[in-house]
Amino acid sequence: MCFVLPAQAQAPETEALEEFASPGVRGMGKSRGVVISYDRLPNFDIDSESDDPRVGNGQGHIKRHNQFMVRAFAPILNKPQTKLIVGVNYELEEFNFEGLSESSYDLYRYLEDKNLKSLGLQVAYLHSLNERNFYLVRVKGELNGDYTHDNINITDYLKTTIDLAYGWKKSPDYSIGVGLQWGYTFGRQRVYPGILYNRTFNDNWGVESIFPANLRVRYNANEKTLFYAGYRLEGASYNLYVDEPPLSEFKDLELRRTDIKGLLRMEREIYDFLWFAVEGGFRQYYRHRLFDEVGSRDELIRNDLAGTGYVGVELFLVPPRRFTEKNR
Template sequence: MKILKLLLGAAAIVCTINLAHAQAPETELLEEYASPGVRGMGKGKGIVIGYERVPQFDITSDAKDPRLQDGSGRVRRHNKFDVKLNAPILNKPQTKLIFGIDYKFEEFNFEDVTPAAYDLYEYLEDKNLQSIGAQVAYLHSIDNRRFYLVRLKGELNGDFTKDDINVDLFDYFKSTVDVAYGWKKSPDYAIGVALQFGYTFGRKSVYPAILYNRTYNDRWGVEAIFPANARVRYNVNDKTLLFAGYRLEGASYNLYVDEGPLSEFGEIELRRTDVKGVLRLEREIYDFLWFGVEGGFRQYYRNRIFDEVGSKDEILDNDLSGAGFVKFEIFVVPPRRFMEKNK
């Protein structure tokens, strides 16, 4: 489990590096100041809207507490929706301060859910498991070889409603701090190390990661934050990119169950871990507007319920069968006039 936690933490750091790259045009990377981006990487994403669907798969639940029973069922679909916005507060060649906000939710739809169905499945049916986050990232280039990055992020994660936010805001709040230090070996090669301190996957922990971005020629490159994310990039042309690789994803949600056997525990926590094999296409629609489509196989490694937030005491261990998935995105990137101006 310790190794798994390290993997998950590294996965969370991916968004920190990507957030910095969002405001580091590749034309600026080549000369004076170092940054995580390399030649050939896609343009930084300022606004992203995405939708993901996983179709039918089986679920079984193994009770770890005598007050609960085992259960089984079938999920008709698992939907995820997210919106992200990144914008520079300070955008100087050597120093960048970036503000980002995001909103996402996921929901499960089960087959044959009735009042007599398994308690957890009945509770999760059409329930929006939400996350609202805000972050600030500071990227500073020490010189043309070295850079460092600091990110602060706060999130509200759970099955909350508008009324809950007004009354119990801090019950859902979790914070993280990311720090990274890197070296720009050339315009085509950047490496670095990173640490995260926070509650991204439930209990407070420290997670390490290694950054490796490299472009080998005009067509091929690798973008990775080991061990949680790695993909091979193929540049078809300036308007089309192809990727193949894998990534780890995870989340934790605070749940307030007020009916059925689970209500005996009050506030509980759902933590999940997924491993994805991914094929992805990114294509320009018009100048600053792009779309992305990806698909592959999603293996649910862990999906567990704990008796309280941050606890080690597991009360349900859910086994979710692997399944294919598809995701669609539309996103806004810096327009060509902006990129040419930065030259």
């Protein structure tokens, strides 16, 4: 769940926080315009079970699970009281299995080197009612699945997420809020509640959280280096159109996953507007299922993926310091 605006949520100290409320607090990282990231999860086992005799059970070993992401955000309206942000994203993930052959489990052979893509557009609207109260509306549409440029059909792959939130700015160092998301954090589209809690305790320590989706303890070593420790829930839903039996006997398959990552993260300025981040930790899948129809509750295949460590790197652009200093 996301209550905060991707490009403006960090509430830079340049804004007069005593005049208009916002979700961010002092000490949070800078707002981001463009983000490029890559995660790798190596060497873990997978066990699959199905009650359908045509599909059967399987076991395998995944050498690599790669995740790549590019996001860009731009303010269409950027006034002290009202902000309208437009964002685009392109994400993909792929599985590389060990020792596949013609007799290997059908799902594994299909997923091998298959790019599961997500191409999205979002619009977020943040409005401050006064110096204490604010609300956020975000609408996001994504094309999620195994499509290529030759077979893409918007109606077949479109997934929609809506966020609504209302919050209170207690002080420049303390912000809370409540909200709802209609989305895919736990795989299947449904309504999920959330509680925003952002608080800076002193010059070095703070907490950033949208519970239960994520929580991070922040340590500000200095203005150019930040450290985090916490967890993050991640979920996805992909529509699959398989052309080989036995999976091709099911017209509209849907792969849903939910996992939790315990993480350690460092963010560091490279040069003024350019930052990088390194993140690592342990990922445990909560649920990984293939369904016989999009939106169905009937599980065709239940996958059990072993927990594994992961590492990620990220580059992102932030507003140049000379730009923000003009607004002081």
